[in-house]
Amino acid sequence: MHRGGPVSLVDARVERFNDAEIFVEVFENVRGEDMFIIQPTSNPANDNLMELLIIADTLRRSSAARITAVIPYFGYARQDRRTKARTPITAKLVANMLVEAGIERILTMDLHATQIQGFFDIPVDNLYASPIFALDVKHHFKDQLDDIMVVSPDVGGVARARELAQRINAPLSIVDKRREKAGEVAEMTVIGDVSDKTCIIVDDLCDTAGTLCKAADLLMEKGAKEVHAYITHGVLSGPAVERVTNSVMKSLVITDSIEATGPVQAAKNIRIVPTAPLFAQAILNTWNGTSVSSLFDNSTLGPIYEGLYTT
Incomplete structure (x- = not known):
């Protein structure tokens, strides 16, 4: 996210090789910038998750100051505990992968199990619908x-x-x-x-x-x-x-x-x-270092959605 002025999407490309490997290239200088990757890990969950990880690695190796993953839908959240013998806790595995890729903050919405926030040793802002x-x-x-x-x-x-x-x-x-x-x-x-x-x-x-x-x-x-x-x-x-x-x-x-x-x-x-108004304000507050939880109050949220719910 650029400091000052209108915010536009970073010029980049995400491509597939013939064997479906994912390749990412960023065409702008992101050194020292506060970066936000917007990527739900919904169907196809594995492709979207790998895209997120590879984009994060790209930004980290390009000297971004901080990388926040904005994940409106957090895939694999239903696998948050062992329901029987010899089963995985994939939500924890995904958390480890996100942190290892260089992500320093998570912004998501209505986690299936709120305790997934504790799977991370980085800040997790769980917005509510x-x-x-x-x-x-x-x-x-x-x-x-x-x-x-x-x-x-x-x-x-x-x-x-x-x-x-x-x-x-x-x-x-x-x-x-x-x-x-x-x-x-x-x-x-x-x-x-x-x-x-x-x-x-x-x-x-x-x-x-x-x-x-x-x-x-x-x-x-x-x-x-x-x-x-x-x-x-x-x-x-x-x-x-x-x-x-x-x-x-x-x-x-x-x-x-x-x-x-x-x-x-x-x-x-x-x-x-739409969740875009809420996420946009949450991203802005994260960048500014102001409260994200304040967005749950009607006095704050109402003006954000004023155009949608005018009586």
Whole structure:
């Protein structure tokens, strides 16, 4: 990032050799500069991760003063612990690789497991989508805020759902799901009364959307008036878009932390809210040495999103 004046992308090229090896060349002098690499490690996760590592190595060897990796979606975050014998903790491996490549700071959003911050011995700023979602809910549901019920799709996501519920002053319900094996949901029950409520399911990521759509069905069976979902990371792989399109959900709101595919953009009940204003301000605050956590306050975040949520 250049000091003073408008900020533009550094002139560089990222290419593939015939055997798919990645090559990076930077065409500008970055010596002594504060550099920010913006790279979600989403699908294709391995290619995007290697690009990030190689760009970081390029900048380090070019004498950049500091390298911050801006990773809107942190891939491999679901592999944050050993779930059974002889399995990896890949999130820790990725953390080690990022630091070894020369990255000195991480800026990301809604880590699947917040303890991943502790996998790093460098600063990690984990931004939250809930303040943006709260602004969006207050704008789009302003006439029915008293009827909203925030729903966590599982027990593990209660803290995340509670954060949004507190911001919009809404009650909280939980869907308790029990898995027989990975990818299958054997049994789901609702904890809390959702009858005649506008239910908003909150989670950090949606992959195949199987659990999300089943939770929406269950909430409607329990008497919900309508169901919406606010999910930070729209992984949306395989049959996800078709499932969401055909589901009882009125809307699925995701962020642009992962680049939307054509089917996602075309889906009639999927809406995308931008994270760029929040990340841009966080990058500016990091560069200036001012508070990043202050961006979670409505008084600070509101003006950043003023053009999007004017009433």
